[in-house]
Amino acid sequence: MYLFYLILNKNKTGTLGGPHLKWDYESCKKESLKYKNRIEFQEKCSRAYQISRENNWLDECCVHMKKNKK
Numbered sequence: 001m002y003l004f005y006l007i008l009n010k011n012k013t014g015t016l017g018g019p020h021l022k023w024d025y026e027s028c029k030k031e032s033l034k035y036k037n038r039i040e041f042q043e044k045c046s047r048a049y050q051i052s053r054e055n056n057w058l059d060e061c062c063v064h065m066k067k068n069k070k
Helices: 025-032 038-044 046-054
Strands: none
Touching: 025 046, 038 046
8 A cells, every 4th residue: 555645835844834025136226225324224124234235235235325424
């Protein structure tokens, strides 16, 4: 007697199976245009900010923003 199994879960245990929003260069750039400075960008859309920083796009995405005075 043979038993066949139908795999229902393709993701690892504990993860959600929903679609993931993919942040590429264009979507990060478009999102950054909504903000006046890097702090606002980081606070309001931390994931796009983090992806931009990790991929060295942050300077390019934030070129339109005002410089923060220290």
